[in-house]
Amino acid sequence: MKALTEFLHWVETTPLALFVSQSTYGFSAIDMFHIAAVSVVFGMIAVLDLRLTGMAFTDFSVTDLTRQVLPWTWAAFAVAAITGGLMFSGQAVKYSVNFAFLAKIALMALAGLNVLVFHFITYRGVAKWDRGVPVPWAAKFAGALSLVIWIAVAAYGRFTAYYMFP
Amino acid sequence: MMAELSQWVGSLPISLAMRRITWFVPMLQTLHILSIGFVLSSIIMIDLRVWGVSRSGTAITRSERFMPWMWTALAVATLTGIALMFGAPRSWRDGAFVAKLYMMTAATVATMALPIMLRRNECGGKDAGVPARLVGIAALALWLGATLAGRGRWIAGALGG
Numbered sequence: 654m655k656a657l658t659e660f661l662h663w664v665e666t667t668p669l670a671l672f673v674s675q676s677t678y679g680f681s682a683i684d685m686f687h688i689a690a691v692s693v694v695f696g697m698i699a700v701l702d703l704r705l706t707g708m709a710f711t712d713f714s715v716t717d718l719t720r721q722v723l724p725w726t727w728a729a730f731a732v733a734a735i736t737g738g739l740m741f742s743g744q745a746v747k748y749s750v751n752f753a754f755l756a757k758i759a760l761m762a763l764a765g766l767n768v769l770v771f772h773f774i775t776y777r778g779v780a781k782w783d784r785g786v787p788v789p790w791a792a793k794f795a796g797a798l799s800l801v802i803w804i805a806v807a808a809y810g811r812f813t814a815y816y817m818f819p
Numbered sequence: 820m821m822a823e824l825s826q827w828v829g830s831l832p833i834s835l836a837m838r839r840i841t842w843f844v845p846m847l848q849t850l851h852i853l854s855i856g857f858v859l860s861s862i863i864m865i866d867l868r869v870w871g872v873s874r875s876g877t878a879i880t881r882s883e884r885f886m887p888w889m890w891t892a893l894a895v896a897t898l899t900g901i902a903l904m905f906g907a908p909r910s911w912r913d914g915a916f917v918a919k920l921y922m923m924t925a926a927t928v929a930t931m932a933l934p935i936m937l938r939r940n941e942c943g944g945k946d947a948g949v950p951a952r953l954v955g956i957a958a959l960a961l962w963l964g965a966t967l968a969g970r971g972r973w974i975a976g977a978l979g980g
Contacts, residue, residue: 685967692852695853699860700861
């Protein structure tokens with residue numbers, strides 16, 4: 654653990670990290686784009702999850718919706734990850750012991766696991782339930798779990814500021 | 820007399836009550852940004868079709884399927900926004916906040932105009948006319964602007980806001 658803390662201390666001394674922690678508006682500006690990007694990530698994922706759970710867009714085929722939504726999801730996620738990484742680097746050590754931040758990361762890992770299972774196992778048989786028929790329970794579950802996780806991720810993200818201690 | 824509207828709002832019992840529950844205002848803010856995220860995403864999906872660059876095989880008329888959900892999300896955003904005006908009042912002198920209100924109003928008008936413009940393309944073709952495309956892009960740009968301005972207060976504050 655000590656090695657990790659020392660590494661994070663070093664991260665804080667890198668030029669970009671110093672810019673984030675020392676500039677007057679740097680952090681706020683980056684945060685602004687982070688929040689906008691995160692909202693789009695959620696919105697896009699929500700479209701897909703609503704389809705998978707059968708709650709909406711049922712006259713679109715699953716593959717059709719997936720094809721449209723995923724590129725934007727990844728693009729927005731990239732912006733969120735880069736802006737997030739920059740903000741993290743400015744106070745890396747503090748974030749590493751921030752309960753809300755750690756919960757957020759853990760939930761994102763869970764979301765990632767959910768995506769992997771869905772993509773490599775459940776989605777294999779998509780041709781059978783692509784349109785007109787109800788989605789199998791495994792896909793419904795993946796969609797519902799995804800929705801819940803990302804709402805929780807957003808909430809813990811908002812609460813991160815409240816868990817930053819001097 | 821009240822020195823500042825936001826200060827007066829902040830002294831109201833409802834405002835104090837909302838802030839007494841420490842997690843309440845942040846939860847409202849979370850729901851607020853998530854619902855706006857859905858609005859943004861819906862408009863992106865609609866705009867892709869309107870501009871004929873959608874990777875979907877579906878016609879433009881199908882993009883109206885996004886509308887009901889988008890309006891629901893907008894309703895959630897509005898309700899949480901109104902609640903936040905009491906729970907976390909922002910000053911009218913905050914340039915970013917004022918910019919957000921203007922962009923939000925314009926964005927809502929553009930969003931309301933969108934279905935009307937889409938209905939003009941009853942032919943069911945994938946592309947739309949120029950007015951629809953402009954309204955679509957305007958809606959997206961304005962919502963994005965409002966979203967950024969929603970969090971840009973520190974920058975505006977530094978500029979004398």
